Amino acid sequence: MNRLCVTGLGIILLMVILGLLAPLIAKNPYKTDLKDRLEPPSLKHPFGTDQLGRDLFSRVLWGARTSLFVALTISLISMSLGCIIGAVSGYFGGIIDDIIGRIIDVFLAIPELVFNIALVGIFCAAYGVSTWNVILAVVITNWVSYARITRGIVLSLKEREFVLCAKAIGAGEWYILLRHVIPNSIGPIVVLATLNMGNVIMTIASLGFLGLGIQPPTPEWGQMINAGKDYITTAPWLTFFPGLFIALSVLGFNLLGEGLRDVLERRSFIE
Amino acid sequence: MLEIEDLKVYFRTNAGIVKAVDDVSFEVRKGENFTIIGESGSGKSVLAQAILRLLPKNAEICGRIIFNGKDLLKLSEKEMRRIRGKEIAWIPQSQTSLNPVLNVGFQCAEPLMEHFRMDKKSAFARIIRIFEFLGIGGNRIREYPHQFSGGMRQRVLVAMGISADPKLIIADEPTKGLDASKRSQIVELFRKIGDKTMLIITHDINFAENLADRIAVMYCGKIVEVSPAKEFFREPLHPYSRGLLDSLPSRGLKPIKGFQPSMINPPKGCRFRERCEFAREICKDEPPLISLNGRFVRCWLYDRGNWD
Amino acid sequence: MIEGIGIRKVYKSGIFGGKAVVAVDRVDIRIGECETVALVGESGSGKSTLGRILLMLIKPDEGRVVFDGIDLTKLKGKELRRIRTKMQLIPQNPEEAFDPRWKIYDSIAEPLRIHKLADSRKEEEGVILELIKAVGLKEEHLDRYPHELSGGELQRAVIARALTLNPKFMVCDEPTSMLDISTQASIVRLLMEFQKKLGISYLFITHDLELAKVVADRILVMKNGKIVAEQS
Ligand SMILES: Nc1ncnc2c1ncn2[C@@H]1O[C@H](COP(=O)(O)OP(=O)(O)OP(=O)(O)O)[C@@H](O)[C@H]1O
Ligand SMILES: Nc1ncnc2c1ncn2[C@@H]1O[C@H](COP(=O)(O)OP(=O)(O)OP(=O)(O)O)[C@@H](O)[C@H]1O
Ligand code: SF4
Ligand SMILES: [Mg+2]
Ligand SMILES: [Mg+2]
Numbered sequence: 001m002n003r004l005c006v007t008g009l010g011i012i013l014l015m016v017i018l019g020l021l022a023p024l025i026a027k028n029p030y031k032t033d034l035k036d037r038l039e040p041p042s043l044k045h046p047f048g049t050d051q052l053g054r055d056l057f058s059r060v061l062w063g064a065r066t067s068l069f070v071a072l073t074i075s076l077i078s079m080s081l082g083c084i085i086g087a088v089s090g091y092f093g094g095i096i097d098d099i100i101g102r103i104i105d106v107f108l109a110i111p112e113l114v115f116n117i118a119l120v121g122i123f124c125a126a127y128g129v130s131t132w133n134v135i136l137a138v139v140i141t142n143w144v145s146y147a148r149i150t151r152g153i154v155l156s157l158k159e160r161e162f163v164l165c166a167k168a169i170g171a172g173e174w175y176i177l178l179r180h181v182i183p184n185s186i187g188p189i190v191v192l193a194t195l196n197m198g199n200v201i202m203t204i205a206s207l208g209f210l211g212l213g214i215q216p217p218t219p220e221w222g223q224m225i226n227a228g229k230d231y232i233t234t235a236p237w238l239t240f241f242p243g244l245f246i247a248l249s250v251l252g253f254n255l256l257g258e259g260l261r262d263v264l265e266r267r268s269f270i271e
Numbered sequence: 272m273l274e275i276e277d278l279k280v281y282f283r284t285n286a287g288i289v290k291a292v293d294d295v296s297f298e299v300r301k302g303e304n305f306t307i308i309g310e311s312g313s314g315k316s317v318l319a320q321a322i323l324r325l326l327p328k329n330a331e332i333c334g335r336i337i338f339n340g341k342d343l344l345k346l347s348e349k350e351m352r353r354i355r356g357k358e359i360a361w362i363p364q365s366q367t368s369l370n371p372v373l374n375v376g377f378q379c380a381e382p383l384m385e386h387f388r389m390d391k392k393s394a395f396a397r398i399i400r401i402f403e404f405l406g407i408g409g410n411r412i413r414e415y416p417h418q419f420s421g422g423m424r425q426r427v428l429v430a431m432g433i434s435a436d437p438k439l440i441i442a443d444e445p446t447k448g449l450d451a452s453k454r455s456q457i458v459e460l461f462r463k464i465g466d467k468t469m470l471i472i473t474h475d476i477n478f479a480e481n482l483a484d485r486i487a488v489m490y491c492g493k494i495v496e497v498s499p500a501k502e503f504f505r506e507p508l509h510p511y512s513r514g515l516l517d518s519l520p521s522r523g524l525k526p527i528k529g530f531q532p533s534m535i536n537p538p539k540g541c542r543f544r545e546r547c548e549f550a551r552e553i554c555k556d557e558p559p560l561i562s563l564n565g566r567f568v569r570c571w572l573y574d575r576g577n578w579d
Numbered sequence: 580m581i582e583g584i585g586i587r588k589v590y591k592s593g594i595f596g597g598k599a600v601v602a603v604d605r606v607d608i609r610i611g612e613c614e615t616v617a618l619v620g621e622s623g624s625g626k627s628t629l630g631r632i633l634l635m636l637i638k639p640d641e642g643r644v645v646f647d648g649i650d651l652t653k654l655k656g657k658e659l660r661r662i663r664t665k666m667q668l669i670p671q672n673p674e675e676a677f678d679p680r681w682k683i684y685d686s687i688a689e690p691l692r693i694h695k696l697a698d699s700r701k702e703e704e705g706v707i708l709e710l711i712k713a714v715g716l717k718e719e720h721l722d723r724y725p726h727e728l729s730g731g732e733l734q735r736a737v738i739a740r741a742l743t744l745n746p747k748f749m750v751c752d753e754p755t756s757m758l759d760i761s762t763q764a765s766i767v768r769l770l771m772e773f774q775k776k777l778g779i780s781y782l783f784i785t786h787d788l789e790l791a792k793v794v795a796d797r798i799l800v801m802k803n804g805k806i807v808a809e810q811s
Contacts, residue, residue: 156371159417161675164636165737168670169690169744170663172656180678284727286719311731311762327726364730364757365674406622410598418592421671421753422622422786444730447756448671450621450786474731474759518764520789526764530715 002263008256015249019064026058029219038235048237050227059219060241066220067249070135071200078139079193082146083182089147090154091177100147107144113206115141120212131214138203142196149192153185187264195257198250205246221246272468273299273322273439278334280314280321287535291317293492295334299439299470304461306471306479306500308515309489310531315472316364318489319441322470323361324351338439357386362432364443364472366424369416376412379431386435401430405456421448429457433464440464443472458482476519480504488512491532491542498566508568510547541571553577580780581666581748583608583633586642588625602628604804605642610748613774615781617791620801626784627671629801630750633782634666635659646748664694667741671752671784673734677725684721687711687740694744710739713769715762730757738766742773750782755790767794 033053041048047056089100107115119137127133157163158181166176207213208222216223221242228238280292291314299305307315320326322336324343336343338359343351355361370378379401380394389397399409405426416424425448433440440461446454458481461469473479479486483500488509496509507513514527529546532538538545540555547554553571561573571578588603602625610616618626632639635651644651646666651659670676677686687707690696697703708718714735720728728736734757741749751770755763771794773779785791791798800808 152372156417159371159415161670161672162678164631165668165670165676166678166689167636168634168663168668169693169740170660171689171693172660175693183680184678282727284719285722289719309759311735311757311759312729316729329727366672367674414592418590420623420627424672426622444757448622448753448786450619451788453622474757474763476760515759515761518761520760520764520787520793524764524767524790524793526768527761530762530765533717533719535719 002259004255004262005259008252008254008259011248011252012256015064015245015252016068018061019068022058022061022065026061027055029054029058029062030217031055038231038238040235041237047241048235050224050238051231051235056224056237056241059224060221060245062219063221063224063242064245064249066214066218067201067204067246070131070204070214071197074135074138074142074200074204075193075197077135078142079146079189079196081139082143082148083150083185083189085143086147086150087154087177087182087185090151091158091181092173097151100151104144104148104151107141108148110141112141113203116203116207117210117212120207124212129215131218134204134207134213137207138200142200145196146189146192149188150185153188154181157181157184191257191261191264194253194260198253198257201246201249201253272301272303272339273470274335274337275318275322276335276337278318278321278336279332280317280326281331282327283329283331284535289534290492290537291534292321293537295489295492295494297487297494297497299468301468302466304469304471304482304484305487306473306483306485307487307489307494308473308476308479309487310491310511311474312531312534313489314492314534315489316443319361319443319470319472322441323355323359324348325355325361356382356435356437358437359439359441360432360435360437362428362440362442362445364447366416366421366428369424369427371416374413374415375419375427379427379434382431382435398430398434401434401460402426404460405430406453422450422453425449426453426457429460433460437467439468439470441470441472444474445471446473446475446478454478455481476516488515491537492534493542493569495543495569496567498568502566508563508566508573509543509570510549510572511543514546541569551578580612580614580647581610581633582645583629584643584645586629586632586639586644588628588632588637588639601804603632603639606801606804606806608633608799608806610780610782613778613780614797615774615783615795617783617785617795617798618801619785619788619791619798622786624801625804626801627752630668630752630782630784633748634663634668634750636668664690664744665747667744667746667749669738669741669749669751669754671756673737673757674725674730676737677733679725681724682721683723683725683728683736686725687721687736687743690740690743696744706743707739710742711736713742714739714766731759731762734758735762735766738770745777746779747777748780748782750784752784753786754783755785763790770794 031054036049036053038051039045039049045055045057047060050056085100089097116137119140120133123133123136163176163180166180204213205222208220209226211226213222214220224242225239231238276296278292278295282289282291309315321332376395376398379398383389383394399412402412403409407423407426429445446457461482486498486500486503487494488496490511496512507516518526527546532542541558544550544554549572558569558571560567560569563573584607586603586606590600590602592598606629620626631637633644635644688703691703697706716732716735720732725733738754755766758766783794797809797811799806
């Protein structure tokens with residue numbers, strides 16, 4: 001097994017386990033205790049406490065739950081959406097492809113984070129504050145990269161002779177797309193999805209930091225850093241630990257993605 | 272130059288162990304053109320891939336492959352990568368080794384730029400020369416593999432293999448899908464770089480006749496005959512070799528009866544036994560490798576003492 | 580049986596289609612019932628393109644393809660697909676002909692499954708085993724992936740697949756390019772046997788003139804997209 005994969009997977013598993021076990025090993029992340037405000041890390045509070053006296057360790061663990069869960073939801077939705085759009089566009093070509101291609105170009109031209117901020121703003125104004133705003137906003141910008149990659153893969157697969165041969169035995173267009181083309185493009189898409197998870201976690205944290213993401217009191221890393229930044233000289237642990245966890249999980253997904261790319265690409269070479 | 276001793280390549284599959292190359296030994300001398308012909312599925316390509324150590328994961332390999340004094344099976348993957356392409360070139364059988372998303376010119380030029388630090392311009396100039404020699408217009412160099420016809424892709428593979436000026440060329444069916452005039456161009460090209468040592472695998476008997484110094488015949492994982500080319504085409508020794516030459520279309524398209532035996536449970540003794548018109552009781556034992564005036568043949572027919 | 584009238588195909592490439600390759604240039608071709616027509620000619624002269632157009636796998640820019648009195652260029656997807664059971668392709672490059680993620684068995688069974696021609700798994704297996712043996716492969720090959728077969732074995736698997744549908748017309752695009760001459764001889768004989776049994780017409784693309792002389796009723800020579808000579 002590839003070393004990058006193993007390291008990345010290890011980090012991600014650690015995050016997932018910590019997140020899953022949060023209800024068991026962590027205290028109540030909402031319980032305030034004004035007597036214990038801004039305590040430095042100690043045995044009782046391994047990561048210290050925040051400005052409201054909440055246990056930071058618990059909040060960071062519950063934060064892992066939020067970040068991973070929201071990021072996964074976003075990734076799954078945008079992956080399905082992007083892959084289908086990209087595959088249809090590349091496979092059927094013609095006017096559909098022209099239109100989708102233009103849309104993709106437009107999306108790629110706008111800086112993603114700026115677009116996200118604008119979208120969240122609009123959704124908040126329209127529907128009020130909710131986590132779904134974040135999910136929806138990020139999905140809207142995120143499907144594009146999946147669509148672009150899938151379209152490219154499908155375009156090159158379409159020229160491969162086995163697709164022509166499937167046609168020759170009388171297979172229909174949708175059958176070929178679903179049974180031959182999409183399964184053969186899964187590899188690179190999995191790599192992309194893994195690398196993309198890291199980006200999505202970053203985006204969620206950035207939105208949180210700007211106060212546009214998941215709203216307090218739900219624990220979320222970006223939002224915790226935002227709250228901690230006022231105490232950065234007196235209580236640096238408030239920004240350090242959430243930041244560390246963001247960095248670690250992004251690193252984990254990037255390592256795993258790079259590793260998978262190595263494995264998948266090498267294999268296709270030998271075969 | 273290249274010595275192969277007791278080489279075995281086995282594949283693990285669900286149905287059992289495929290003995291694709293079973294106890295093969297031979298030697299390719301410096302400057303020589305050594306051509307392997309033989310039954311489809313007899314292990315020729317696997318043999319070539321074993322020399323380059325490019326076998327899939329379900330393969331097990333043992334024996335010795337000595338190239339210029341080094342045992343290739345003992346080298347690390349990194350050392351092997353330096354040998355591939357630079358010292359030993361491989362013209363693969365499968366056109367799937369062309370990358371569908373890179374243009375053909377770049378694919379051919381890349382090894383030149385990588386191994387010889389050539390700049391892009393001179394690398395491309397060299398590739399264009401080879402392309403034009405093989406009848407592909409230099410203006411098509413930036414096209415992608417799917418835009419080429421089958422024979423054009425085959426020529427791209429050849430160009431890619433020989434461009435890097437290697438010491439040994441291993442070519443797996445370099446002329447498949449080409450018309451007569453392109454074939455003779457490939458012969459000419461191989462003659463031009465003629466001081467090179469070559470290991471060629473082919474089904475094209477004319478090509479073998481024109482180019483080979485020595486011929487080896489492979490059948491069901493074993494080498495059954497090794498002869499100098501002239502003598503081989505005048506008088507093949509092994510019954511399989513005779514049957515093979517008799518099935519040329521110009522000689523009436525007469526196939527050898529039956530098909531190749533299973534590579535998982537090959538027949539005991541001589542593997543050609545079930546299809547051989549001379550087969551006798553003794554052929555149920557493994558035939559020895561018999562040396563006859565500088566030729567080698569694995570058949571009881573030539574063991575005077577035991578046959579008569 | 581099948582007829583191509585005034586077929587022309589131009590491939591454009593480069594930005595704005597600046598570079599054009601005329602692959603097939605106003606070709607007329609007729610293949611009669613139970614007839615074998617060999618198509619020879621230098622590499623890149625448009626033989627495969629012409630074969631694919633006759634099967635309507637690529638659309639010609641100009642011209643018509645008429646099969647059994649039906650103009651295929653006018654048919655819609657579904658009707659065309661139904662007719663596809665009667666015409667088959669043995670592609671030039673067998674390594675690319677099978678989905679790399681499918682086992683050989685599934686790939687050969689695919690036409691039967693698409694057209695629902697086998698009532699049970701058992702019947703399907705029967706058909707496949709018989710064909711596989713006819714082309715000289717063994718049961719052990721069926722459980723493997725395409726990259727685990729030799730070039731010639733794959734080529735025979737592709738031929739077996741083309742025969743599953745009992746076609747009336749077949750384009751054999753260098754069907755024996757990866758076979759040793761003895762196996763080539765048996766496969767060619769097999770194809771001729773099927774021709775007698777089922778009355779198949781063949782367009783037999785090859786580079787081997789000797790072979791063409793043995794198998795074909797007529798030989799067409801192609802050059803730069805045009806048919807330039809005919810011998811019989
Ligand atoms: N990865 C694999 N797993 C299992 N069996 C394999 C694998 N690769 C090859 N084989 C088997 O090993 C045998 C030898 O294959 P090889 O490709 O060397 O044949 P070949 O002599 O090159 O034939 P051809 O002339 O048809 O290309 C074949 O029977 C093939 O089915
Ligand atoms: N998809 C494509 N895009 C662009 N050009 C193509 C495409 N397919 C074929 N061509 C070009 O059309 C011409 C004819 O190709 P075709 O495959 O019909 O040749 P062929 O006669 O079968 O040759 P071979 O004997 O080498 O297989 C070639 O110049 C080829 O490069
Ligand atoms: S050993 Fe016997 S069976 Fe084998 S080739 Fe020689 S004569 Fe035929
Ligand atoms: Mg081979
Ligand atoms: Mg062709």
